[in-house]
Amino acid sequence: MYLDSFFHRLRIAVLWAAAGFLFHGCVEKWEPKPLTVTQLIAGKEQKKWKFSSIEVIDEGTVEGPISAGEIYLPCERDNEYIFKNNEEKTFEFTSGSVKCTNTEPEVLLEHNWSYTTVNSTLEFPLPLALFGGVYILPCNVKKLTETEMVLEIYFSKVFVEEIDASYRITLRSDTSQ
Template identity: 35%
Template sequence: MMRTLLRFLLIPVLFGGLFSRCTEKIEPKPITYSQLLTGTEKKTWRIVSLQVFDEGQGSGAIPIAQSGVDPCIYDDLCTFYADDERKFEASEGASKCNAADPDIYLTDTWTLVNANASLEFYLPVLNGKFPWTIKNLTASVLTIEYYFADIDASYRFTLNAVATK
């Protein structure tokens, strides 16, 4: 009787313990800050609007197509790569300034510092590489701001993701 009782109580407990330890706990892997910018391989962005701030007063969001910037520049694309080199490419959009221009006209690098949300990269509209403060970064929207050192003014640009790998 005692043997039968032990068999019915102890065997299920032992097997239950063995099988419960064999399961692998699956933990979700959150997307990193830089992966929002680059995707898993690369992500391409296009400028959609800008704002100008002067002594704390903002212009309001201006669609880039209404900003006065030449269409052959404002439709250019910014591609951030998720590789170890942090490769960056600036390429022509739908409108080229010169038909003979190559599609990819600049290859450089990008730098991201999470501690202060600082992102440094080339922006075609300004034709230069600047240290940007990230105001917003999601999988589809990037808003960056450049603060001028010598005056109380800044430029804020919003880019939308147009392609992701």
């Protein structure tokens, strides 16, 4: 009787061990995957960014940061830079909710954007009020998180080689988009 009880308990222990071994192999280990650069810039489908501040770096001297409120009119402060994560990498510059005129269109500018991993360069049409136009400029990505993107434009590389100046632009995003 004692021997039967022993073998019965041994059989149950072996079954539990085998079941544990089998089910242990079926459990999927979840490891979070970091967002790609494209997802940080454009989200899964699209991401909206707003101009926050700018710093001017001229011959090593930093001026700023100068906030959007100091540069733009109230109707321009809520303008949005929308990067879309589609095959075409569409970019839109929109007028936001506060319009400067009654006839101002929702989309002020539409184009494409691109990102080059090799030198961390983001290219998109950047409306520069200081130069009175829209320029597609190579911006070096200095910082990129889900809520903040810091871009630097080196004018010696873009406009005139004698200029030793750059702009450091900070854009902010609400990640609930």
